[in-house]
Amino acid sequence: MTDAYKVLGMTCGGCARSVSNAIVKAAPSAAVTVDLATGTIIVAGGVAPETVQQAVEGAGFDFGGAA
Amino acid sequence: MTDAYKVLGMTCGGCARSVSNAIVKAAPSAAVTVDLATGTIIVAGGVAPETVQQAVEGAGFDFGGAA
Numbered sequence: 064m065t066d067a068y069k070v071l072g073m074t075c076g077g078c079a080r081s082v083s084n085a086i087v088k089a090a091p092s093a094a095v096t097v098d099l100a101t102g103t104i105i106v107a108g109g110v111a112p113e114t115v116q117q118a119v120e121g122a123g124f125d126f127g128g129a130a
Numbered sequence: 131m132t133d134a135y136k137v138l139g140m141t142c143g144g145c146a147r148s149v150s151n152a153i154v155k156a157a158p159s160a161a162v163t164v165d166l167a168t169g170t171i172i173v174a175g176g177v178a179p180e181t182v183q184q185a186v187e188g189a190g191f192d193f194g195g196a197a
Contacts, residue, residue: 072144072147073144074142074143074144075141075142075144075145076141077139077140077141077142077144077145077148077190077191078142078144078145078148080139080190081144081145081148081189081190081191082190083190084189084190085188085189085190088188121152121155121188121189122148122151122152122188122189122190123144123147123148123149123150123151123152123189124144124148
């Protein structure tokens with residue numbers, strides 16, 4: 064099960080790593096794929112959207128909701 | 131009072147914002163300046179180094195200690 068979300072403000076690999084790490088820290092079972100070109104993340108592992116949002120915002124990026 | 135630290139892996143403004151936001155979230159009195167060119171952050175507000183380290187690592191970057 065995967066879920067896609069928009070994340071605003073990621074512009075490089077460091078940003079992508081930051082978002083991925085924050086989500087995995089909040090939900091250790093998660094696997095995160097980041098598409099920088101479209102500002103989309105794919106989260107596998109059945110993580111609650113609220114958990115993803117909190118992690119994204121905690122990492123300093125804007126959460127754009129389901130993609 | 132300011133403290134300087136090395137942070138590894140910041141490569142763009144999004145990374146800088148991520149690190150700054152994470153520190154301010156952990157220590158609301160903090161003011162953070164990021165120098166991307168040197169990978170250095172300046173933290174004003176008398177924040178404990180442990181707090182800075184946890185925030186930096188929580189944002190997905192490597193903490194390099196006092197600069």
